[in-house]
Structures are given as C-alpha cells and as structure tokens.
Amino acid sequence: MNLLKQKWLLIVILLAIVTVVVVNLAGSFLFGSRVSYPDTFEGTGSSGVSGQVLNPSLGRGLADIFKPSRPETITPLPPPSTQDEALDVDDRVYKKSSSYDVVAHDVAQYLERIKAHALSIGGRVLNSSLSSDVRNAYGSLRIKVPVDRFEDTNSTIVSEAKKVVREQVSAEDFTGPVTNVSDQIAALETQITDKEVELAAATDPAERQRLQRDLDRLKAQLEQLKNQSQKLTQEIDYAAVTVRVASSERYFNPSGRSDSLLEELQAAWESVADKLFVIAQLAIWVIVYSILWLPVVIVVRFLSRKFGSKA
Structure with a gap:
C-alpha cells in the first residue's frame, strides 16, 4: 500500500x-x-539626480539565466560628416564631443564633482541619472562645456575616475555648414538691399506691392538663416560630453575579468x-x-x- x-x-x-x-x-x-542591468538611464535635467532606471529587464527565462553572459555592445559616436567640407577654407571650425565609461569608488560623489566642474566653467547639465542594485551603483551624466575648456573637462573626468573603461573623443568638421549659411546670409542681405532700392524707386502701386511681397519673403528667409547660424554657433561653442559611471567594471563588461580577488569571489557567489x-x-x-x-x-x-x- x-x-x-x-x-x-x-x-x-x-x-x-x-x-x-x-x-x-x-x-x-x-x-x-533578482538582478537586471539597464541599457540606458532616464535623465532628470540639470535640477538633480534621479534614482529611476529606463528599460530594466525584470524577468528572464531559465535559458537566459543559465546561458553565459555576453558583454554589452557599445554604440560608437557617429562618424564625422563629409558633406560639403568647404576644403578651400583655411580657418576650420569643429563640433567637439566625447564619451566615457568609467569606474568610480563613489558613483554619487563622482557625478557631483563632474557636475560642479561643468557649472564652474560656464557649462550646462543636460541630464543626470543615479541608481543602484544589489551588485552595483551606476549613473550617467550629459553636459555641455565651453569648447575652450573641453580638454580640461576630459582630463577632469579621467583624473577623478578609478579606472577608464572606454574613452572616445570626436571632432566633427562644421566648416562646410557654417560657410554655406554665412554665404547665404550675405547673398540674402544683398538681395534685400537691392529690393529696398527698387521699392523706393517704384511708383506703380501694383509694382510696389509685388516688390514688398518679395522683400517680406527675403526677410523671412534671412531670419530663418540667422536662427540656423545661431544654432550652429552654439554647437561649435559648446562641446557635448557624456559620462557613464559604475562602481564596478563588471557593469560594463559582465564577462570580463575582475580587478581584484574579492570582486571575483563576489561574482562567483x-x-x-x-x-x-x-x-x-x-x-x-x-x-x-x-x-x-x-x-x-x-x-x-x-x-x-x-x-x-x-x-
């Protein structure tokens, strides 16, 4: 029984x-x-640091748990533009940017130091993020700094970090776009001056109306080009810097070798x-x-x- x-x-x-x-x-x-690694962070602007995470993977199947970990794929910065480089211009202008993945002893303090540095040199904090899980603390920061302090900012990011996992610095040639917009503005200003002379000399009411419409259209185009020129100037005058920081290198490369025996034992456990x-x-x-x-x-x-x- x-x-x-x-x-x-x-x-x-x-x-x-x-x-x-x-x-x-x-x-x-x-x-x-129990643990998931986010791909991106949610920013909060320049007002503070957020503890929210974007796109967490809160569930994985048995196959995902037991399969070997693969390192994250890091998307490189876009290649420099090759459209209309204005190669005959001697004084070149560039849009500069940089991107870093770093390890820091204290992620929150590291982010605060980089933010303080950016604000002290007249830069801007575009967004900031801070979070943690049972394994790591991690965060990100996007700032814009005056281009003449770009190298200084990059040096500060590196010197304040425990280790730099990835570094990428880019200088995109903006000479072509800037030259084109400047030439178009000069051409429009000449056309506007000529139209104003024609308008002053015209006596026929219908002709004056036609000339006035042409003049208004040219002035509207000139205003648009000046706004475009201002945006280009801002892109050139301020360099964009992106920093991702974590308390352990394993955050960026889960399958990589640990820096210390203690981290290796912790990862094994x-x-x-x-x-x-x-x-x-x-x-x-x-x-x-x-x-x-x-x-x-x-x-x-x-x-x-x-x-x-x-x-």
Missing part, C-alpha cells in the same frame, strides 16, 4: 515538473532574475546565488502545480480502483 501511495505521489510530482517546463517553454510565465534562486523558484512552481494535479490524480486513482475491482 505504501508503495502504491508513493507511486501516485511520484506521478503527481512528475506531472507538475512537466507542466512547469512546458509552461515556461511556451512563454506563459518567466522565472525572474552571485552567480551561484542566481542559480539557487532559480532552483527555488522551480521548486515553488512544482509545489503549486502538484497541488493542482493532486485532485486529478486522486480521481483517476479512485476510478481505476473502482473499475479495476469490478473487473
């Missing part, structure tokens, strides 16, 4: 395990991982803890589905005994 009960109990457990595997493979539910967590989740779902299958198996057992005894 005991063997028979054990047999039916084993059937219940096997049915529960099969159900868990089938449901998981079918995507009806996912086993969540966290890996084991993740697997144990998934196993615990699996056990919970097996228990749940065992409870669901138990009445069915009891009914089948009852019917088999009833009809078996009649036979």
